[in-house]
Amino acid sequence: MSKEALVAAVKQIMAQSRGGDVEGSYDGYGKLYGTAEFAANRPEDQRQALKLLILAKRHGQASERLVEAHRAAIPALTELVSTLNEPEDYEMLGICHLLIGNEEAAGNMFRQGLTLERERNAASDLCGRLMTRVAAI
Numbered sequence: 001m002s003k004e005a006l007v008a009a010v011k012q013i014m015a016q017s018r019g020g021d022v023e024g025s026y027d028g029y030g031k032l033y034g035t036a037e038f039a040a041n042r043p044e045d046q047r048q049a050l051k052l053l054i055l056a057k058r059h060g061q062a063s064e065r066l067v068e069a070h071r072a073a074i075p076a077l078t079e080l081v082s083t084l085n086e087p088e089d090y091e092m093l094g095i096c097h098l099l100i101g102n103e104e105a106a107g108n109m110f111r112q113g114l115t116l117e118r119e120r121n122a123a124s125d126l127c128g129r130l131m132t133r134v135a136a137i
Contacts, residue, residue: 001037003045010049026065029053030072043080047089050077054092062099070096081109087117087126094133107137 001009009032017025029052032038038046050073058066077093080086090113098106114130121127 001035001041003041006032006038006041006045006049010052014052023063023065026053026063026069030065030069033069033072033076039076039079043084046076046080047086047092050092054095067100070099074100085116087113087120087130089113090116091126091130091133098137103137107134110134110137 009028013025013028013032016028032049038049041049053069054073074093074096077089077096080089081093090109094106094109094113097103097109110130110133114127114134117124117127117130
C-alpha cells in the first residue's frame with residue numbers, strides 16, 4: 001500500500017465517521033491496521049493512521065467494534081515498539097491494552113514509555129500524559 005493509498009483509505013474511514021457511521025469507521029480502522037500493506041508503510045505514516053483512532057477523545061462505554069479496532073492495532077504497535085522504541089508508541093499500545101481489558105500490560109507499556117520519555121524530555125506533554133496514565137492504573 002503506497003502512502004497515497006493509505007491516505008485515501010484513512011480519508012474514506014474519516015468520511016464514514018463524519019457521515020454518522022462511527023461504528024462502521026471502527027471496522028474500517030480494524031481492517032486497515034490488520035493488512036500486510038499497512039505494515040509495509042513507513043513507521044511515521046503508520047503512527048499517524050494509528051493516532052486517529054487510538055488518541056481520539058471519546059465518552060461513554062466502548063463498543064465491541066471499538067474494542068476490536070484497538071485489538072487490531074496491537075500487532076502494528078507491537079512491531080513499532082519493538083523496532084523503534086518510541087515513547088508515543090508505548091502510550092498508544094498501552095491505550096489499546098487498557099481498552100481490551102489488559103490493565104497489567106497497559107501499565108507496563110505506560111511505565112516503559114514514561115521511562116524513555118523522562119530520559120529525553122522530562123518536561124514534555126507526553127511525559128505528563130504518561131505520568132497521568134500510570135497513576136490512573
